[in-house]
Amino acid sequence: MLGSTIINHRQHVGLQQLFALAAAAHSTLGPHKKYKFIQDEATGESILVGSCFRILENLDLTTCAVGQLVHETVRAHHEVYRTGSEYLLFFAGAWSRAALSCLQQGIPTFRIVEALTEGMDVCVDVCKKSSVSFDALCASPRKRVTEAPSDTKVGKGKRQVKLSRYFCNTKPERSPVLEPRLPDIANLAGGLSHGCDDAMRLVIQASRIQSKDIPSSAFDVTKVxxxxxxxxxxxxxxxxxxxxxxxxxxxxxxxxxxxxxxxxxxxxxxxxxxxxxHLGFNRPAGVQRVADQSDLSNxxxxxxxxxxxxxxxxxxxxxxxxxxxxxxxxxxxxxxxxxxxxxxxxxxxxxxxxxxxxxxxxxxxxxxxxxxxxxxxxxxxxxxxxxxxxxxxxxxxxxxxxxxxxxxxxxxxxxxxxxxxxxxxxxxxxxxxxxxxxxxKAVLPGAGVTEMLCIRRLMKKVDAESPRDGTSGSNPYLGIVLHLLADSFKEYLSALMANATGISQVKARTAVNQKLQDFNGISAEFSQLILDSDVPPSKIFDNLSVKQESWRKALDLVLLVLQTDAEIITGVDQSKCGDHADLVFL
Structure with missing residues (x-):
């Protein structure tokens, strides 16, 4: 995997390795996954894998510290969410490349961290304002989703989001929150199947068995x-x-x-x-078992x-x-x-x-x-x-x-x-x-719409940061980093489209740029290019918590490698360092 990427050992090797490993996610994005055969050299047995988690699980990453860190991050995410690992790994790679680009332009490390964090705050805000509550799903058919103004407030109370250890908590408004009605799982399932219709039919069957004596929307995955x-x-x-x-x-x-x-x-x-x-058990030190000398049973x-x-x-x-x-x-x-x-x-x-x-x-x-x-x-x-x-x-x-x-x-x-x-x-x-x-109790608009909204909001932020009076904001490099973040979302949409249609990445990128210029809500043509699906675009959803957690883990991974690389390259011992404005230590 790493052999296909040329690594410059004079620069941030960890970020380069992270970007190289993330290439495994590209072929597994979207409903049209490109399955890979992995053969066990010891036994000769082969398995068919269609997720980056399974690919990483079958790679020997023991000689690569970054590889082990990536595997552990993806494994921890997979154990909890069972979906979104490809999304996590893709953006870890895209943002590591963005960080490398910033470093090549001479942007200090702490400014990169600061700008990436601020950009991610923008994207989290997009998720909060574009999420569709179950009340809205149950009340009427979905209307066209457009970008909410930056000062728009959320449908009955703000969600408390802690995306990363680098981000601050947003305190929820102290107002009563009405319990939203739950939509029928069969209706929700179509928008969340993401091309796995046969598997989702099994989920609907499981839900119906579980809900014989309770409402039809009940589903307990822990009992499956x-x-x-x-x-x-x-x-x-x-x-x-x-x-x-x-x-x-x-x-x-x-x-x-x-x-x-x-x-x-x-x-x-x-x-x-x-x-x-049991976990946490510590055997007492210095204790030895003395056998009974009269016991002759051996x-x-x-x-x-x-x-x-x-x-x-x-x-x-x-x-x-x-x-x-x-x-x-x-x-x-x-x-x-x-x-x-x-x-x-x-x-x-x-x-x-x-x-x-x-x-x-x-x-x-x-x-x-x-x-x-x-x-x-x-x-x-x-x-x-x-x-x-x-x-x-x-x-x-x-x-x-x-x-x-x-x-x-x-x-x-x-x-x-x-x-x-x-x-x-x-x-x-x-x-x-x-x-x-x-x-x-809420979902996000799918088919790439959430990512398009993020691109639009990031570019608005870039325009707002452009100096008009000869002065710049608190972070003079913010516009550059936000532009790179927007590019990472374009890259994601292009990869989805290329997987779905078989066209080249260049043509897919051109199509994405064209659609962004014309973007005014959910485009049926665009969503079908992204997912190659007959499901109406207004009925395609993504998970709110999964998307946010994928972003959080991807960013944590990039910032950890970025700062570790910086410390290794400079050779500065944190315990003995003075005032280094260009470094943010772990």
Whole structure:
């Protein structure tokens, strides 16, 4: 990845590396992603990836500090939002290039930081003023979205936004905020599918199952899990009530014995292993275990622990053990021999839902189990017998509790084994877009409209900063940086258009510039160029919180690398430095 970009080692290497890595995001922007095959050299297996998160996950970035920082930033964002990673990485690259351009023009580092921060404040303000509340969505069809005046106030109270550690908080107005009505998820889903219509249909199905006894707009993503079944056509994908898991031969034998019976269940929130310690655990220093000299059994610590756990499970008459982490292989085999079904890697949110439904008390260590921890009312049914891509038999079993009607599983299928991960990622992206829209109670105009509004506002700010009386504002370089920020949004729109239509970046940039000149609201022609979609442009949405958080993380990443580079190049020790006006230290 870095080999395709020439790096000048006499200048800010970190920013150059960040820009080079961000090239991975270009092909994954928009609904028409260019999928890539990644082959494992050790095993020879290949997978199909369609997101920058998966690309970075499969790259060896151990020799590149910036690469590791980028991966950790994208991973942290993906774990929370499951969408927007491409957006984050793209702008990290675009803004790193903008910072490099500023440095080449001799702009001091602290002025770059100051101007980028002010420019981002402008873009956040655009989001606040162009966001569409659920009240507006429910009340009437969307009207044309135009740029709001800079002094326009927000639809019933300002949202408190903390975009970055470099930004100040805007205190919310102390006025009553009416709870907005929630739109029907089916209507909202069309605008948030972003070309993933099949995945979004699964989300709608999950919502309908969850909302049998409550309003149709309800959707709880924490009570949704996925089960991947390679070997079946993609149109076999569907939603199933309960928690569907894949079992191997030993587990399946136990499941057949226990099927359709009321089971006693215990929940372990962590690894089921004698070496597991909870997060934050510190082993006391200088403490050694002294073996009892009279003990002639020669049992290891692990064997003693396994015997204690098995005896405890048998005493409590446990039938099913659900574990959020990994399971010790010896424990797994012994439990199977005693007809105790153990299932690992269960989502923590699913454990929590099970605990609430059956009255079980999750524990961190198996040795903490007692009678009060055991839950009742769970059943296991054999859902389907299948063959894995390696030819080994697998059994899909459904673990369900009658008191947990909102627990559902998305069955992801494909005849191509290497494609199932990409399909699973698309489902989660759609599910979390709906989740965050319901959480924000507002959406942003999509199809590139928000970015166009940002460009317009930034250029107005540039014009306002142009000196007319021979004087300049507090930051004489603000106009230059804001112009570069506007260019980064143009670059983003051009990349979207190029991916959607197959035209060159040059032609896409020309089309974007032309549309910006004619921009007066949402253009149907432009939105179709951007997304190549039949969805009416007034019904295409983006997530408010996801977009803002992507900007925040991208800017934090750029400023961190920028300032670290500056400190390395100057060789100034912060603890010994004097007054350096051109440096902003971390």
């Amino acid at each position: 899990t996925t089960c991947v079944l390679p070997g079946f056509p993609e149109d076999h994908a569907h939603i199933c009530p309960g928690c569907v898991v894949l079992l191997n031969g030993e587990q399946a034998s136990v499941a057949h014995h226990l099927k359709d019976q009321p089971l006693d269940v215990v929940l372990i929130s962590g690894d089921l292993s004698h070496t597991y310690r 049992l290891s610590v692990e064997e003693e622990w396994i015997g204690k756990v098995l005896a405890l499970l048998s005493h409590l008459e446990v039938d099913l053990v659900l574990v959020s982490g990994l399971v010790n292989e010896a424990v797994f085999q012994l439990c199977s021999q005693h007809r105790i079904l153990v299932v690992g890697k269960v989502k923590a949110s699913i454990l929590k839902e099970m605990a609430n439904a059956i009255g079980a008390v999750p524990v961190t260590y198996a040795t903490q189990l007692s009678k009060r921890c055991v839950g009742k009312g769970v059943q296991v049914s054999i859902w389907r017998e299948i063959q894995s891509h390696k030819g080994t038999p697998l059994t899909a079993a459904n673990i369900y509790a009658s008191a947990s009607a909102r627990l559902v599983t998305a069955i992801i299928t494909s005849c191509v084994h290497g494609k199932v991960q990409a399909l699973e990622d698309r489902f989660w992206a759609c599910a979390y877009r709906i989740h965050h829209a319901l959480k924000d």
